[in-house]
Amino acid sequence: MLKIVDGYIVKKYLGTFSFMLILLSIVVLVIDVQQKIPRIERATAIDPKLDLNYFLVHFYPFWIINLVVTFLSILVFISVIYFTSRMANNTEIVAIISSGASFHRFARPYFLTSLFIAVISLVVNHFVLPWANIKKNQLEAYTYNATNKEKILGTAPVAAQLSKTEYIFINSWNKQEKRGYGFLYQKFDKNRKLVYELKSTDVYWQQAKKSFMLNSYLEKTINKDDSEKLGQGFELKKDYGQDPEELFPNELLGQNKTTPELIKFIEREKDKGNSNLNSHLNEFHQRTSMPVSIIILTFLALSLSSQKKRGGLGINLAIGISLAFVFVFSFEALKVVSENKVLPPALAMWLPNIVFLPITLFLYLKRANQ
Missing domain, CATH: 2.60.450 (lipopolysaccharide transport protein A fold)
Known part of the structure; x- marks a missing residue:
């Protein structure tokens, strides 16, 4: 029976995650294209081949890879919050625990699925994403405003x-x-x-x-x-x-x-003798710390949403989205802090995981012992 439950949870996890991934990509792509059309038109005036169709083929597929990698932790966190809250509201989790399975055993497919996504993310971050960035960065400057474009292409x-x-x-x-x-x-x-x-x-x-x-x-x-x-x-x-x-x-x-x-x-x-390397060191450490955060956020989402609450799915999603954005955008803030040499790059890029790991362990063990 537990193997059937495992398969059910894995299917729910990957299905919800895939849906969120596709939805985010489409919505953000449409919004970004609409926002950048005036800049793309200015690029077309300089070089006729740099039209919207050219960007849709040679820029945006690689831009989306970068976007997905950046927000992968948010997608995982919200996905787990969503389908686990629905299971809790439908008393499915109560039924599984009542059948004799411990909460740790119930959490096993969450761990295995998050580990699977984290390993794929690790490979993508270290080897696939740089290839996508090469393609993306060839045209990225043309989507910037005049000041930032000048920094990349100007004199x-x-x-x-x-x-x-x-x-x-x-x-x-x-x-x-x-x-x-x-x-x-x-x-x-x-x-x-x-x-x-x-x-x-x-x-x-x-x-x-x-x-x-x-x-x-x-x-x-x-x-x-x-x-x-x-x-x-x-x-x-x-x-x-x-x-x-x-x-x-x-x-x-x-x-x-x-x-x-x-x-x-x-x-x-x-x-x-170059000591101004923090931006590159941030990139190096983030490629590993972000995939690790997928596992941490999976268990944090499980701990927050596996129990039926007043307010149901809505309150869980509100909490989840807030925490996820705090977690991911803390990386961006810490990049700036590190580049200003306030914190070492390794500490800056691992600090969100360091902070959230004990919180996750506390909430998970508290939930497991209820």
Whole structure:
């Protein structure tokens, strides 16, 4: 009999979750398209191929993957609240417990199903989502307002630390055209004394040669006796070991990398002496902490909704939606806190789980002992 009950609960869990997933995707897609049509039309005016149909095929499917991953914990929590409350109101849970099954045994299919979803989410977060983000981020900037679009595609000063003694500065760099003006490379010795400097009026990235091309350059080498050796020319090819996206990373770069690639990137930046890595570390830790939250929120929802209450399904859903949004959006708030270096990224991205786990255990054990 319990195996039949297990199958019934798993079917309810996955069925409700799938329905919520499809409903959320459709509703949010329609709302987002309506909101972004004016910006898409401006993109179409610049490039005729970037019309609404192009975005529906090449942007929104990958955007939805990102959206689902972000709100997966909310979907799970509300789904469990919904179908468990209905079971409680129909006295199904009372009947199951009265037949001799313990509450722990009743909770087993909840655990197994949440574990199944969490494992899939873990794989998606670490390997599938970065692929979707690459596709999404190619067009994401065109859906931003003018200010945020300029940050991604526009022209701005950039700087990069190649190692603990090497630096690159470009006064004006266009991220889309990969071309800039006012290039400066400096190398220092261990005593922070300048030993080499290279300047050029303009610089551009040559994809075929995987190198930077410098035009009208001037180089200066400073010897140990402080004498200087000067050189100049019209064109110089320089390879700094990374392409412009790696050298001048934006906030979206970490999203585009699978976890092994992200780990290598973070380690490489640490070796170079880059201490401004919290946004990428947040991305790394969140990929694991969010799937774990699926299991925690499943048991929290079970504990809150498995007993018949005055107000029934409505009150349970109200409590569930409120808690779920507090839980998920706390991640976004803690990202900002971490990027401002108030909290370490690992603590910031695991803090919601750390806070909600003991609450969940308390409520679950209280419910199990009733």
